[in-house]
Amino acid sequence: QVQLVESGGGLVQPGGSLRLSCAASRSIFTGNTMGWYRQAPGKQRELVAAITTSGSTNYADSVKGRFTISRDNAKNTVYLQMDSLKPEDTAVYYCNARISSTLVLLSWGQGTQVTVST
Secondary structure (H helix, E strand, C coil): CCCEEEECCEEECCCCCEEEEEEECHHHHCCCEEEEEEECCCCCCEEEEEECCCCCEEECCCCCCCEEEEEECCCCEEEEEECCCCHHHCEEEEEEEECCCCCECCCCCCCEEEEECC
16 A cells, blocks of 8 residues: 655756655644655765644755745645755655654655756
8 A cells, every 4th residue: 555655856957946746645644744855876865854744844954945845734745845956956855754853654665866967
């Protein structure tokens, strides 16, 4: 049973924008902080942004002011609007329900590839 589906990745030039979407099953989405994570080649997976059920957000320093996380509780979907993209944003992006600073609820899915390049 698929519980998280990430989409919206692609190839974009530096300075461009992308909007990622993560559709979750209701049982996962409801009552959980949702997070967007990313993993670049040769690097550990890192938290990019998170949003609580009440809409409070936090961001990695590297994306503050450029990325915006939001959630639509009616659609069980969390979004990541990425603006002013940089080559160092290139990674596979994943969403998950965030339990703590080190724990997520589900096994990692396939993610969606974001490539920032000329």
